[in-house]
Amino acid sequence: MKIIIIGTGILGASVAYNLSKYDGIEIVMIDGAQHGKATTAGAGIVSPWTSSVTDDSWYQIAKRGAAYYPELIMSLKDDGERDLGYKKVGAICIGTNSEKLDEIEKSLILKKMDADDIGTIQRLGTEETHKNCSLFCMMIFNLFLYLVLLGWMEIFFATL
Structure with missing residues (x-):
């Protein structure tokens, strides 16, 4: 077949x-x-909980897929695959203002009620963001570098 x-x-x-x-x-x-x-x-990226898609049917399918993903990884390891590149690292949601952050936080709290896969939801204030900036800045830099290497973005330097 x-x-x-x-x-x-x-x-x-x-x-x-x-x-x-x-x-x-x-x-x-x-x-x-x-x-x-x-x-x-x-x-x-396997994180349906942080998606801005509002279609509940899509969310339910994506949520089940995310729950299945660790099982798939274990099955691949059992079949001898070693270099899978899979790592659970969390997610960062960014809002442009307090109201947007309120909306994101409320959505995550509601989704956590029926999704054990969601870990700790923590809203960072200005001080905590600055403390954690090294991790966040490194992630942004790596993303930027990736886009540059793919030719989707150009680098320019300016001195002020």
């Missing part, structure tokens, strides 16, 4: 992986060419 899977993101890849365990199945994966990434979605 030949099965065609459209999309090579986490969903398509995990479906192909699970189907590959059955004899007699030929799998063909089809996807668009994504310059420098495997998908147009989250590029490895």
Whole structure:
């Protein structure tokens, strides 16, 4: 039996992986060419709780997918894969003003009621943000450098 899977993101890849365990199945994966990434979605980010998507059907599917992800990682390790690049590191939500942060925090607290995967929700004030800036700044710098290396952003220097 030949099965065609459209999309090579986490969903398509995990479906192909699970189907590959059955004899007699030929799998063909089809996807668009994504310059420098495997998908147009989250590029490895598994955090439906922090998404701004408001469609509850999407959220429920994404939440179940995120809950399944550690199980998938363990299965891949059991099959001998070692260099998976998976690491649970948390998430940072940024708001442009206090009202936006209130909205984000309220949404996360509501989602935490039915999602054990959400860890500690902590709102940082100005002082705490400055203390944690080294981590945050390093993350932003790495993202910026990645975009530069992909050719999606140019660097310019200015002296003041």
